[in-house]
Amino acid sequence: MTGMAPLDLTADVVTLTEQLVDIESVSGNEKEIADAVEAELRALAHLEVTRFGNTVVARTDQGHAERVVVAGHIDTVPLNDNLPARRDEKNLHGLGSCDMKGGVAVALRVAATMPRTNRDLTFLFYDCEEVEEERNGLKILGDRHPELLEADFAILMEPSDAIVEAGCQGTMRVDVTTHGERAHSARSWMGRNAIHRAAEVLTRLNAYEPRRPVIDGLEYREGLNAVYVTGGVAGNVLPDSCTVSVDYRLAPNNSEEETLAHMHEVFEGFDIVVNDTAPAAMPGLSVPAAAAFVEAVGGQVKPKFGWTDVARFSVLGVPAVNFGPGDPHLAHKQEEHVPLAHIESVERQLRTWLEA
């Protein structure tokens, strides 16, 4: 399977990142990179390796009381004239360098070169993170084999500027619709204009004061925003319907029921349809494994603004953090790159924390 093994897990972590970037793995096309990862890990006696589609799971079994998941997705967004990888003095450039093959390289290095650690480890290398949720390799694994995600703590190696970003925001997307009655605009007093009624919806959005709850010492900032507005029938007709699509980003201390109730409260008097919802993830920093990790990597923690797969662990009761090389704002950009120092420091910190 690896006749020309493109990966060398004994190379330094930057070289390994470059090798990973040079295996194109746009979502849906992860077979080659999954094959290479699987082959290299199967060669290691201290790991039990299982493959599901293009997701590879590798576990240690040293008999420790504590188990930690280290996870990363192996797919990228589409090519944008940004392969192969290019390295300069400070950065590695190329598709996936930041999101998130630097993190994957760190995980592979730890998996390959630390046969003995102070905690048992479960490595997850999964596919299709950048596309619709139904295809997400971590979601599919969690649905079919939730026991493989069981752990005391999880580290998702998404780019986080090489410091810990804890928890993540949840999202709820609702359509708020106003109703009216059509009429010819030449005789507008015969109808009721649904777009005009949306004034009240937008006024409430303007007046809304997002909460800023502090959880485990981290301040999360919420947000309630119209992301789309649509209405209109014809250039000479009063519209009978107008929809404001609202994106609510919420802190990790709300249940879905509470969130929906809050939406009904904010938009009282209007029709609401929930389009999409994704749970937030608690930072979980009070859990001993998490607290020890944060301390080991220097104590610096920020709240995560945005949604990541850490929420999937949170739902299973596993505290999880984002910790990976690269600036998250560069993800999905043509010019994405990762500082070499980030990759190296993340590997160093992880090794220090896991040393037996």
Add this chain to the structure above:
Amino acid sequence: MTGMAPLDLTADVVTLTEQLVDIESVSGNEKEIADAVEAELRALAHLEVTRFGNTVVARTDQGHAERVVVAGHIDTVPLNDNLPARRDEKNLHGLGSCDMKGGVAVALRVAATMPRTNRDLTFLFYDCEEVEEERNGLKILGDRHPELLEADFAILMEPSDAIVEAGCQGTMRVDVTTHGERAHSARSWMGRNAIHRAAEVLTRLNAYEPRRPVIDGLEYREGLNAVYVTGGVAGNVLPDSCTVSVDYRLAPNNSEEETLAHMHEVFEGFDIVVNDTAPAAMPGLSVPAAAAFVEAVGGQVKPKFGWTDVARFSVLGVPAVNFGPGDPHLAHKQEEHVPLAHIESVERQLRTWLEA
């Protein structure tokens, strides 16, 4: 040209309407009906007939001091399984029966059977009223031969429930655009939401009190309405732009400059782009010819809500009214029809007014 002459101008007006309906003449396909009209009118010694494309002009020249235009379009909206004509006890059904072959039949009857009238007459039978303005036969004629539209008064035989509808509303369509700054919705405090800013635009529309000016004794009702609203970039992005498309229906006593100034006043602080504008038509009922006409047809007059080609005459300084058989609300509907009594009463009233 009229080997099988489909029109008989000596038949009663209802029969003539039925003959006109049975010549299919969807906009762009008016050659056959224009040929028939032209041929019948050329056979009449008291008329001077000219043809421009599929528009036919027929004028009397009796040396009167006063000249009146009688105009009607000969095209229809597209077929909708509503041909041939079908007559019952009270109505004639079929495509164009209401909009506006009943009116065209009345005009043709007057043209053919009243060689002597108390005013000189200009009959205009024109094409492409139901499509984009550039193709409108009356507009083209007015642009190239404005002298043919010169008159003291004009009667447009559009359906108006067999009573006089005077003047018409003008329209101005403006796009009102708000601006913001994009940001990821997870970090909404980094941006400014353009849809939220549109709250102010819609609030002003809600608060707007349309004017109801009285002109020549008729109350015109204005209207200011959002007809479309659009904004949005992606489900997780604060939009940087939102556009509310506004349709302003205005009474006939405003110039285009005044109207635009009014829009700038109402939407002060926002970008405005004018998309479309059509002038209103003054009712002009104080002009002797118009007053005499209204008196002759029974004195009942309503203001016209909506825009019709009467505005083209108004722009040329010719007072014009709508006066034709049929309910204007049935125009463009599959089930359009015209009451036989309307066609007959409109012909009778017109004849009475014109009798030498």
